[in-house]
Amino acid sequence: MRKVGAILLLVLALQLALSSAIPTPFASFVSKKKARSAPRQQISKGTKQETPKAVNSAKGATTRPPVDFKAIGKYVGSLAVQMSALFLVWSCIDTVVTAVPNGEGLPRWTNTILFYALNLLSSKFNPLPKVSEGSYASPGRKRPSWTPPGWVFAVMWPFFVFGTRAYTMALIVEKVGYYANPITMSLMLHLGFATLWNSM
Template identity: 40%
Template sequence: MVSLLDFLAVTTLGLSSVLSSQTNPLSVVVSSFQPPLVLTARYSVNGASSLPFGKRIFIVRGGGIFSSKEETFEEDITSHLSESLAPTGGAFAAESSNSSPPVDYEAIGKWTIAYMGQLGLVYGFLWCLDKLVSRFNLPLPYYATIPFFYSFNLKTSIFSLLPNKKLKSQKMTQGDWEYNKRKKPSWTPPGFVFALMWPLFVFGLRATTAAMVLAKTGKFACLPIMVLMSHLSVGNLWNTVNNIERRLGPSVILLYALALTKAATAFAFYQVNPLAGKLLALTMIWLSAAAALETQTWRINPDPDTGKKETLYPARVTKWKTKFRWES
């Protein structure tokens, strides 16, 4: 909580700062009693209407004005507050960074809606395929369904409600990109290993084993394949959080969720075709290594704004914003 000294400073200094021969103070509002203390002083010009003409925002520390800025009535104080908490703010910024940022419930809500929405869209698509196959008595040759499932590995993102490439408002300048560039653990495999393991080993076995299950069930929209689709949906969510929103902490948690859904998929496949389940389980080796790599990356890359490790939960911070595809 804010000290009495801060509260007295905010009321006395705030009022005196707007008093002049040209202005009339209308109100002084303490916007926050949690550090940092924020004061908004609204005033009007002599002879003008009774509506507020402007406001001055203060951030108070230790009984004194730490920062102040003149703003128009329409402007939001959020941008000024975030600027005052930047690393260049000195001791006050370091002091404020000790408290954990609030949870971004909006992001959690949108992620949940996107995950469930994608699953619903995929199920509807596969259900329509089943109806089409049944209506026209179409054959489902094993070797023809492998490319179908492989394409799902590559393009399930078309069902995602979240962007998988940067929106115009999310694109960063080169300077911003360097600012967010991450250090890699010393044991990170060379790039060609990723180029081989993901498309050939992981995607290849997903497609092959899914085709094996389809050959047994005769249906696309069946429980084992929908468990696989839930795994792919988590993968799309991870891609958005890690590569689009650049939230390193939550992306670590999502990678472990990806591993759990992969294990659930292997188990579901095993119930239908034991060989398919065993083959898919092999990809857990690579996924476990990827999760360990991401965890170490998180440990050695502190948030550049605070100098501390990013929170594993989604934090409500100005630089991070979750948007649906249709949001600008």
């Protein structure tokens, strides 16, 4: 059983070494989108700014922009690919662990590392391209006075959020007895939505 745990940890360490899977902030996507949009016209003081509306010339009524079904299909398809791949990964781990004669399962610390690594590697299962790296800085953004400094997020995400999530899932796997369970797949769905957030 220790050999199986050591092999899994070695594979995850190699993936982490080759991975740049730390999520890209959504701010870079927003700034890129703004850069592509047309610049706003200067409006003199005293004039009222109006947003352009699409007008149906036949009926004279305003129309809503069309639904981008292509984008919806792209994201739904990507989420389906991610969930299928992750379910396959957990099913393979179940097969390997149950094949061990003593049937004790992996130790809790190994499961914790396994789930922690998956937090970092989840974006590797996303077939869509990621948003290009951009600056975190948003000079024009107004933040409340109680906003914590940036280093707080750098500490909270890797240690508190990923750590507690990984340890909790390790406890759940011990209770349920297998990895490809509905609770684990619910976490995978959450991570899938997180990777779509950083996709183009």
